[in-house]
Amino acid sequence: MDLRFTDEELAFRDExxxxxxxxLPDSIRxxxxxxxxxxxxxxxxxxxxLNAKGWAVPHWPVEWGGTGWSPVKQxxxxxxxxxAPAPEPLAFGVSMVGPVIYTFGNEDxxxxxxxxxxxxxxxxxxxxxxxxxxxxLASLKTTARREGDHYIVNGQKTWTTLAQHADWIFCLARTDxxxxxxxxxxxxxIDMKTPGITVRPIQTIDGGHEVNEVFLDDVRVPxxxxxxxxxxxxxxxxxxxxxxxxxxxxxGISKARLKRVRELASVxxxxxxxxxxxxxxxxxxxxxxxxxxxLEMTQLRVVAAESRREKGKPDxxxxxxxxxxxxxxxxxxxxLMEVVGPxxxxxxxxxxxxxxxxxxxxxxxxAAPTYFNWRKISIYGGSNEIQKNIIxxxxxxx
Amino acid sequence: xDFDLSEEQRLLKDSVDRLMADxxxxxxxxxxxxxxxxxxxxxxxxxxxxxxLALPFDEAHGGFGGGPVETMTxxxxxxxxxxxxxxxxxxxxxxGLLHHxxxxxxxxxxxxxIASGDLRLAFAHTERQSRYDLFDVGTTAQRxxxxxxxxxxxxxVLHGDSADKILVTARVAGSRRDRDxxxxxxxxxxxxxxxxxxxxxxxxxxxAEVTLESVRVDAENVIGNPEGALPVxxxxxxxxxAALAAEAIGAMDEMLKLTVDYLKTRKQFNTTIGSFxxxxxxxxxxxxxxxxxxxxxxxxxxxxxxQNPEERRKAISAAKVQIGRSGRFVGQQAVQLHGGxxxxxxxxxxxxxxxxxxxxxxxxxxxxxxxxxxxxxxxMAA
Numbered sequence: 001m002d003l004r005f006t007d008e009e010l011a012f013r014d015e016x017x018x019x020x021x022x023x024l025p026d027s028i029r030x031x032x033x034x035x036x037x038x039x040x041x042x043x044x045x046x047x048x049x050l051n052a053k054g055w056a057v058p059h060w061p062v063e064w065g066g067t068g069w070s071p072v073k074q075x076x077x078x079x080x081x082x083x084a085p086a087p088e089p090l091a092f093g094v095s096m097v098g099p100v101i102y103t104f105g106n107e108d109x110x111x112x113x114x115x116x117x118x119x120x121x122x123x124x125x126x127x128x129x130x131x132x133x134x135x136x137l138a139s140l141k142t143t144a145r146r147e148g149d150h151y152i153v154n155g156q157k158t159w160t161t162l163a164q165h166a167d168w169i170f171c172l173a174r175t176d177x178x179x180x181x182x183x184x185x186x187x188x189x190i191d192m193k194t195p196g197i198t199v200r201p202i203q204t205i206d207g208g209h210e211v212n213e214v215f216l217d218d219v220r221v222p223x224x225x226x227x228x229x230x231x232x233x234x235x236x237x238x239x240x241x242x243x244x245x246x247x248x249x250x251x252g253i254s255k256a257r258l259k260r261v262r263e264l265a266s267v268x269x270x271x272x273x274x275x276x277x278x279x280x281x282x283x284x285x286x287x288x289x290x291x292x293x294x295l296e297m298t299q300l301r302v303v304a305a306e307s308r309r310e311k312g313k314p315d316x317x318x319x320x321x322x323x324x325x326x327x328x329x330x331x332x333x334x335x336l337m338e339v340v341g342p343x344x345x346x347x348x349x350x351x352x353x354x355x356x357x358x359x360x361x362x363x364x365x366x367a368a369p370t371y372f373n374w375r376k377i378s379i380y381g382g383s384n385e386i387q388k389n390i391i392x393x394x395x396x397x398x
Numbered sequence: 399x400d401f402d403l404s405e406e407q408r409l410l411k412d413s414v415d416r417l418m419a420d421x422x423x424x425x426x427x428x429x430x431x432x433x434x435x436x437x438x439x440x441x442x443x444x445x446x447x448x449x450x451l452a453l454p455f456d457e458a459h460g461g462f463g464g465g466p467v468e469t470m471t472x473x474x475x476x477x478x479x480x481x482x483x484x485x486x487x488x489x490x491x492x493x494g495l496l497h498h499x500x501x502x503x504x505x506x507x508x509x510x511x512i513a514s515g516d517l518r519l520a521f522a523h524t525e526r527q528s529r530y531d532l533f534d535v536g537t538t539a540q541r542x543x544x545x546x547x548x549x550x551x552x553x554x555v556l557h558g559d560s561a562d563k564i565l566v567t568a569r570v571a572g573s574r575r576d577r578d579x580x581x582x583x584x585x586x587x588x589x590x591x592x593x594x595x596x597x598x599x600x601x602x603x604x605x606a607e608v609t610l611e612s613v614r615v616d617a618e619n620v621i622g623n624p625e626g627a628l629p630v631x632x633x634x635x636x637x638x639x640a641a642l643a644a645e646a647i648g649a650m651d652e653m654l655k656l657t658v659d660y661l662k663t664r665k666q667f668n669t670t671i672g673s674f675x676x677x678x679x680x681x682x683x684x685x686x687x688x689x690x691x692x693x694x695x696x697x698x699x700x701x702x703x704x705q706n707p708e709e710r711r712k713a714i715s716a717a718k719v720q721i722g723r724s725g726r727f728v729g730q731q732a733v734q735l736h737g738g739x740x741x742x743x744x745x746x747x748x749x750x751x752x753x754x755x756x757x758x759x760x761x762x763x764x765x766x767x768x769x770x771x772x773x774x775x776x777x778m779a780a
Binding site: 001002003004005006009072255258259262279282283285286287289290291292293294295296297298300301303304305317319320323324385387388389391392395396397398 | 399400401402403404407467658661662672673675678679681682683685686689690691693694696697699700716719720768769771772773776777778
């Protein structure tokens with residue numbers, strides 16, 4: 001047992017750190033530090049920089065642009081990217097539908113979609129949740145009826161993140177309603193330009209527009225856009241959700257935010273004393289750091305075990321990563337809001353191109369919206385309560 | 399980055415696990431607690447035979463050159479079985495102080511005796527006013543030629559009642575809370591002027607109040623620099639905290655196992671209570687607390703050998719915070735989920751709960767270490 005990084009891993013860390021230091025455009029880095037959302041252009045720009053370097057999809061098979069890095073190096077890369085802090089490549093493409101396509105898709109689909117995902121030529125969104133199918137995802141009602149060489153899709157998807165930018169949506173739809181609910185679902189790739197698709201924004205409590213409702217009304221989808229076998233979509237969805245949990249601890253993001261909390265707390269003063277020197281505050285901060293270190297070690301344990309696991313079988317321990325990772329990220333947003341103090345109050349709607357001055361220190365305006373927005377992370381990706389069900393079942397054997 | 403045990407470590411783990419499975423079930427444990435010294439001489443010999451008592455020492459002194467990972471393996475097994483023997487006091491603390499602070503001659507004299515099971519040690523540091531501050535030393539050591547004369551009183555000396563020799567911190571120079579001026583002395587437990595009052599601790603182990611009245615310690619029993627022993631004391635207590643973290647993990651792991659088994663068998667409302675989601679979720683939360691604790695016990699084992707004392711101390715503090723918090727949560731919930739039976743002396747889970755509770759109070763509780771960590775700039779300050 002040796003929990004230190006090897007010299008080779010440390011050299012690799014320095015290499016990626018240096019790359020992020022020089023290759024990430026300053027304007028994007030600034031936005032990330034200050035807690036603003038990167039724009040679509042930002043993400044496209046950054047994804048193409050990564051792709052040019054060959055690092056857009058490190059975890060993919062080498063033939064489709066992967067790097068062949070060990071799980072530890074994959075972890076280091078992600079951690080450094082988050083700490084840069086750089087935007088993460090669009091998860092719906094590179095972490096969700098991409099792996100489904102290269103694992104279960106046919107050769108045509110791989111050739112057609114994978115390179116465009118890596119380069120963010122296609123912006124993907126996720127058509128899983130429905131108004132009546134959240135945690136109980138398998139009860140989804142959207143239907144896909146076969147008609148010649150097309151499926152006719154009808155239904156409503158919701159919580160569809162960044163669908164307003166999307167070129168494609170991967171959808172779960174019911175192709176057989178006469179069987180057990182998990183056994184009649186298929187996984188379809190749908191062009192967002194297809195007639196019959198309507199996207200309606202949902203404004204979230206932070207004031208932002210990230211999520212949408214997507215209505216599908218007699219949408220004609222060529223059968224060649226079915227992934228894998230008809231009625232096997234639930235297996236692919238489980239595979240996808242398991243992958244989603246692995247990267248979900250986002251330890252680098254919490255590290256970056258704690259660094260920011262520390263910096264700002266040494267500037268903000270109560271009387272003459274910097275906030276960081278107030279024992280109550282710094283102990284609260286230290287407590288979050290301890291939890292984060294524990295989570296980092298847990299993450300590394302999962303990563304180290306990954307090379308021995310059967311491909312496509314997520315470690316049920318990754319549910320810990322989801323639960324603690326989200327709790328810690330949320331705790332960091334609370335600390336940041338506490339540092340900002342009274343200047344958490346002014347509300348500045350985040351609009352692209354807006355350049356009026358903010359009320360209060362310019363770093364304060366995102367604190368409260370980030371706190372509000374981050375409540376989502378214990379809900380999405382299988383809510384933390386669902387994760388506890390998974391631990392109880394898969395690990396404790398209830 | 400490698401979380402696997404080596405082949406040798408795995409063999410060690412297997413043999414310790416087998417020994418504890420064969421000879422240390424809960425009924426035996428309660429029997430051993432009633433022996434005259436509060437622990438089992440027979441098991442102590444078995445540990446010696448397995449080489450456990452020699453584990454951390456150099457081969458030159460009859461040891462096996464084992465590190466914190468080997469110690470972690472043993473301590474986890476001890477934690478699971480609620481072992482009573484003075485392993486921490488003798489091997490980790492006493493032996494550790496000699497190993498890391500003693501002269502070649504002192505090591506050659508004492509370490510082989512520890513290894514063979516013939517010498518038991520204790521470490522006397524706590525005083526009435528010191529709480530968890532190792533540098534707060536009011537016990538005095540006055541120079542008298544090449545010797546020192548010790549006066550003072552030490553409290554809660556783990557296994558101080560059965561120890562053959564006691565390592566004592568005493569002030570040679572400076573005022574009570576100075577970091578400099580502290581010496582470390584190896585005192586024969588039966589030396590003139592040493593009096594001991596042994597008593598049971600809350601977790602079924604043993605400790606003693608030790609009074610030193612004009613106790614003469616010769617030069618050969620001064621460990622290291624008589625005015626600069628604190629760094630070694632801190633190093634060894636950090637190693638001991640890493641060991642205790644592993645012991646706590648063993649105890650927590652056992653509590654979770656017992657609890658889950660209980661929930662799967664106990665019936666109420668015509669069903670096993672483990673079918674209730676509220677209890678499943680609570681168990682999942684115990685599992686998370688355990689695994690976060692395990693991660694930090696591993697981190698502590700790794701960082702116990704860190705050469706930079708400041709980095710080492712921060713890491714150990716962080717681990718002690720996590721272990722304290724995880725231990726409290728897992729322990730309280732284990733008792734809660736067992737219901738009434740968890741409250742009884744007859745059942746193991748309450749004893750495990752008591753042990754992890756007492757581990758929190760050894761060498762600084764979670765709050766103590768959290769404020770130490772915060773004062774020194776936190777874990778992540780570069």
